[in-house]
Amino acid sequence: xxxxxxxxxxxxxxxxxxxxxxxxxxxxxxxxxxxxxxxxxxxxxxxxxxxxxxxxxxxxxxxxxxxxxxxxxxxxxxxxxxxxxxxxxxxxxxxxxxxxxxxxxxxxxxxxxxxxxxxxxxxxxxxxxxxxxxxxxxxxxxxxxxxxxxxxxxxxxxxxxxxxxxxxxxxxxxxxxxxxx
Numbered sequence: 001x002x003x004x005x006x007x008x009x010x011x012x013x014x015x016x017x018x019x020x021x022x023x024x025x026x027x028x029x030x031x032x033x034x035x036x037x038x039x040x041x042x043x044x045x046x047x048x049x050x051x052x053x054x055x056x057x058x059x060x061x062x063x064x065x066x067x068x069x070x071x072x073x074x075x076x077x078x079x080x081x082x083x084x085x086x087x088x089x090x091x092x093x094x095x096x097x098x099x100x101x102x103x104x105x106x107x108x109x110x111x112x113x114x115x116x117x118x119x120x121x122x123x124x125x126x127x128x129x130x131x132x133x134x135x136x137x138x139x140x141x142x143x144x145x146x147x148x149x150x151x152x153x154x155x156x157x158x159x160x161x162x163x164x165x166x167x168x169x170x171x172x173x174x175x176x177x178x179x180x181x
Contacts (some may be wrong), residue, residue, distance in 0.1 A: 013095070015018075023092060024092065025092050025093070025098075025126065025138070025140065027128075027139075028071075028088065028089070028092055029069055029071050029138075029140065032073075033071060034069060035157075037073060037081070038072065038073050039070070039071070039072045039073075039074070039137075040068040040069075040070065040071050040073055041069075042067055042068070042069050042070075043067060043068040043069075043070065044067050045062055045065050045066070045067065045068070049058075056149065057153070058153070058154055059145065060150075061146075061150040061151060061153070061154045064130075064143045064144055064147070064150075064181060065142070065143040065146060065147060065151075066137060066142045066143050066144065067142050068140065068141050068142070069139065069140040069142065070137065070138075070139045071137060071138050071139075072135055072136065072137030072138075073085050073135050073136050073137070074134065074135040074137045075133065075134060075136075076135075082132075082135060082136060085136050086130050086136045089128055089136065089138055090128075090145075093112070093114055093126070093128055093140035097116055098114040098115075098116060099114060099115055099116070099124060100112065100113075100114055101113045101114060101115055101125075106127070108131065108132040108133070109129075109130070109131045109132070110130055111126075111127065111128070112128045112130060113125065113126070113127050113128075114126040114128070115148075117145075118147075119148065120147065121145040121146070121147070122143070122145070122147070122148060122151075123143065123144065123145070123146070124140055124141065124142055124143070124145070125140070125141040125143075125151075126138060126139070126141075127139040127141075136151045146148040151154055152177060172180070
């Protein structure tokens, strides 16, 4: 009887500890999107495309992308807060569900690209980056069964002018104004 009570306590303690998991990127975004120190933008894919200019495959690929969430914290004068947010985001992205795709940069400027899902059916692409002079930010491309190869083809169509990014110019202007460029 005593061993059953001990086993029950051990199972309860294990369940309690497993519930206290690290925050997810979604929780981080929701927690900070209303904070005035952050710049938060949700961008629907309809904002930057000329669907009639796209071929059938490009339209299907674009349809697999639901929206893009952007969250940034300009450095401004609070370097300690900037460093703390960099640390939080780096810690979140160490979770094994975020698979590193690519990283580049130097000591004071860095960008990393992660994904969740399977290599042939991505659910989320995460671009995390920081610049010691400008700030830290994360972008989440949310979708369903996104195909990386088809996404790359769609990105190439950006260069050809098939996808209209005029709708995003106001957003980039807002980011530049916020970080003092």
